[in-house]
Amino acid sequence: MKTWNSQGHLSELALERWAARELAGHQLQRLEDHLAQCQACEARSAEWAGLFLALNSLRGVELPASFDDRVLERVRVPVVATAPAPSRLPALARRLRPLAAAAAGLWSVGVVGGGVWLLSRADIPIGLLLGRMLGFAKELALAGTIKLAAAIQVSGIFGWWTETTGTLPGVGLAVIAALVTAASSLAIWTLYRVGFQPSGMDQHA
Amino acid sequence: MKRERGRRPQFGEAGAPQTPTGLDQAADKELVAAALKGDESAYRELLERFRRPVFSLIYRMIGDREQAEDLAQESFVKAFNNLDSYNPKYRFSSWLFKIANNHAIDHLRRAKLSTVSIHGSPHATNPEREEETRIVLEAKDESPEQEIMALELGGEIEEAISRLRPDYRTAVILRHIENRPYEEIAEIMDVPIGTVKTFLHRARAELREALGHLREEP
Numbered sequence: 343m344k345t346w347n348s349q350g351h352l353s354e355l356a357l358e359r360w361a362a363r364e365l366a367g368h369q370l371q372r373l374e375d376h377l378a379q380c381q382a383c384e385a386r387s388a389e390w391a392g393l394f395l396a397l398n399s400l401r402g403v404e405l406p407a408s409f410d411d412r413v414l415e416r417v418r419v420p421v422v423a424t425a426p427a428p429s430r431l432p433a434l435a436r437r438l439r440p441l442a443a444a445a446a447g448l449w450s451v452g453v454v455g456g457g458v459w460l461l462s463r464a465d466i467p468i469g470l471l472l473g474r475m476l477g478f479a480k481e482l483a484l485a486g487t488i489k490l491a492a493a494i495q496v497s498g499i500f501g502w503w504t505e506t507t508g509t510l511p512g513v514g515l516a517v518i519a520a521l522v523t524a525a526s527s528l529a530i531w532t533l534y535r536v537g538f539q540p541s542g543m544d545q546h547a
Numbered sequence: 548m549k550r551e552r553g554r555r556p557q558f559g560e561a562g563a564p565q566t567p568t569g570l571d572q573a574a575d576k577e578l579v580a581a582a583l584k585g586d587e588s589a590y591r592e593l594l595e596r597f598r599r600p601v602f603s604l605i606y607r608m609i610g611d612r613e614q615a616e617d618l619a620q621e622s623f624v625k626a627f628n629n630l631d632s633y634n635p636k637y638r639f640s641s642w643l644f645k646i647a648n649n650h651a652i653d654h655l656r657r658a659k660l661s662t663v664s665i666h667g668s669p670h671a672t673n674p675e676r677e678e679e680t681r682i683v684l685e686a687k688d689e690s691p692e693q694e695i696m697a698l699e700l701g702g703e704i705e706e707a708i709s710r711l712r713p714d715y716r717t718a719v720i721l722r723h724i725e726n727r728p729y730e731e732i733a734e735i736m737d738v739p740i741g742t743v744k745t746f747l748h749r750a751r752a753e754l755r756e757a758l759g760h761l762r763e764e765p
Contacts, residue, residue: 358751393755396704397723402603405616409602410594413620417627420585 345373352376352383361390575639583630590627597623597640600725601647607720608651609658610709618654622647640727641734648717648735655713707757715750718743 345356352360352373359365360373377384461471494500573581573589575596581589601622606615626633626646633642708719717736721727733740 354752355748358748389755393751393758394723396700396758397719397751397754399701400704400724402599402724403606405598405602405619409598409616409620410591413594413623413627414587414590416620416624417590419587419590420583420631422584 345369351380352386354386357383357387357390360387361394576635579630579633579635579639582627593627593639594623597643600640601643603724604644604717604720605647605651607705607708607724608648608713608716609654614654618650619647622650625650637734638731641731644721644725644727644731644735645737652713652717703758704754707754710757711750711753715746715753718746719750719754722747 344353347353356365356373360370365373377387461468573592575593578589578593582593598619602615602619605618605622606612609615609618622643626643633639708716711719714736718732721732721735722729727735729740729743732743736743736746738746
């Protein structure tokens with residue numbers, strides 16, 4: 343910045359910066375020292391100071407309260423889709439999902455198709471057939487239960503069970519019941535997620 | 548984050564999400580981010596912050612209250628409906644002022660005006676219309692005598708500002724009325740900082756000259 347003019351007085355730019363309070367330190371000190379001694383520069387500095395006073399006294403202009411509503415009526419508020427919750431289904435289960443669906447489909451087709459085929463071949467009344475099927479199912483369930491009990495007996499699980507419930511009667515039962523409940527809940531939940539979870543997770547609002 | 552391409556709900560409609568609290572403490576950029584997520588109260592807070600400075604800029608640039616209101620409204624609507632094009636690298640206020648200033652300059656070009664009158668619109672067809680469109684000066688809390696002097700000086704300086712060329716006028720309004728730093732004025736006017744300083748220096752020299760008759764009085 344050029345501080346002095348050719349006559350040895352303060353330049354207009356220097357006085358303007360002084361009035362704008364943009365000078366500091368040594369520069370400011372030199373300028374104010376000169377102003378204290380020079381009436382011509384002092385008079386010009388008063389003009390600049392008056393101009394800045396007038397400029398800085400100007401204020402913003404208010405608007406009627408209805409302005410905001412008039413603007414907002416014309417503004418389109420963005421609608422942002424809620425981010426889908428991350429799936430907690432294990433990666434392996436997710437990969438098995440199509441396989442499970444295919445297996446369920448094949449199973450359904452096989453059972454229904456087989457039933458229809460059997461009916462057409464055997465020429466047996468449906469009530470009788472269902473009764474026979476129920477009888478076979480009962481026999482199968484009974485045989486399965488007996489074989490399962492024998493397997494448990496042979497494996498020693500029953501002994502472990504007796505020992506556990508014998509040593510820790512109340513707590514042991516409660517622990518076993520909790521484990522069985524948790525395991526079966528987990529199994530049901532996994533089957534549900536594998537077999538029935540809809541795949542359209544990336545839909546947006 | 549995806550934005551729906553179709554029609555978006557207007558303010559007050561169902562579907563426009565509402566309102567975290569404490570927005571009055573948030574930075575402008577945070578408000579913009581909240582607005583982009585559909586937060587209606589963020590728009591209101593931005594309006595609350597910038598309504599007056601944007602209107603003041605346009606009003607002093609064009610000198611017609613009614614048209615200034617329309618242009619300020621247009622500026623806000625344009626800014627709010629294009630918030631996704633705002634670059635957070637810059638100040639939000641710079642972006643908004645730039646839109647408002649461009650609206651005002653375009654208006655002056657269309658009307659083929661470079662200066663304005665604080666006494667009312669040059670297009671006023673009758674005294675009532677002139678009264679409606681004139682710039683109203685307001686004194687601050689001062690004694691009656693100081694108030695008269697301030698209004699007189701205020702009137703003189705407003706008149707002198709209205710006669711500056713538009714780019715000088717923009718620089719003076721942003722610097723002295725809105726207290727914006729040189730860097731921001733440069734962003735708003737899309738010129739280097741040195742040019743802003745030159746504009747201000749020349750504008751102040753013109754204003755000082757224009758107010759010269761006041762100092763000749765005893």
